[in-house]
Amino acid sequence: MTSTWRLVVVLGSICFAASLALSSVYDLTKEPIAYQKKLEMIRSLEAVLPGMTVDPDSGYLDMQREDGAPVRVFRSISDGEVKGAAFEVVAPDGFSGNIYIMMGVQANGELGGIVILSHAETPGLGSPIEKEEWKGQLKGRSLENSDLRVKKDGGDIDQMTGATISPRAVVGAVKKGLEWFDKNKDQILTDEEKTS
């Protein structure tokens, strides 16, 4: 009996010490992690809305995507005017898993750029969607001035050697994003009340 108690006490105290240590490390790293996440957010917002300043903590709108999923629209506001908006879209039809994309749209409906937030495409084949050489061609495109499909499907966007599925998924999601933006343009570009 006493030996059983010894097992319980030893294992219990090890668990107790471990949880104490973990909670203090969590406390210490909580702020740096939040700060890094914010930096990352600012970096991707600046990349998709080049030349504009976006504060991720103010001026955003919480809206709904077509499928009802919530989406936060970050906006660049200067002189009381919305110059551009950035929001996340999801491409569900990539080669493996969802591709999460941050896209920026200027007030005139042209794409400012995209950033691939996360993906699980094949390294080397599909993963170049992250590279500027490919995604750079999306800059300045809009629903009016381009056919937003890959060339293989008759559109204007280059796919890349050896991979059509990943670019097709990204372009498809971006196109849907632009259409969604177009439909909600009035709200996104004028709704000033929710700015803080």
Added chain:
Amino acid sequence: MSTYGKEFTKAFFKENPVLVMALGLCPALAVSTSAVNGIAMGLATTFVLVCASTVVSSLRSIIPSKVRIPSFIIVIASFVTVVDLVMNAYAHSVHKTLGLFIPLIVVNCIILGRAEAFASRNPIPKSIVDAVGMGLAFTMTLGLLGGIREILGSGAIFGYPILGSKYAAMLIMILPPGAFIALGVMLATFNVMQRD
């Protein structure tokens, strides 16, 4: 050679964790897509290994043998969580690439193996030397494997292109099969070298 020297160097040749004992193959194969990833993974593992070995060795007379495995796992898991949080806070981009494989250090057989086979039977200084040796040998092997795969698969080392733009990269070396091929060749070479 002194005992400590022997405990330290055995990990690089006679008892190399990856190349001789074939332990820790999951991270070795999965994250060795580039030299930087391999080394970062190796260093994270080394840190956990050293901390866990120290604690296990200092508690070796207190922990009853019936609950030693759960105790070791709690100690290891706590240090892995610490590494996970600290990396997320201060080495955010590396943390993003290694992602899932940091939590998986918990189940890396090298760590539990050293705790069980060495640290729980030897005094603290000797256990630390053993852990540092094993960790650095693991780091070296992963860095080497990552370097080979990076050079062949993308013509670069540490992200700097060295083979020129005309080099047609062997994409397969970055993909999972390339990991097996490179590791197989390394194992064979190492075995031939050991024989002499």
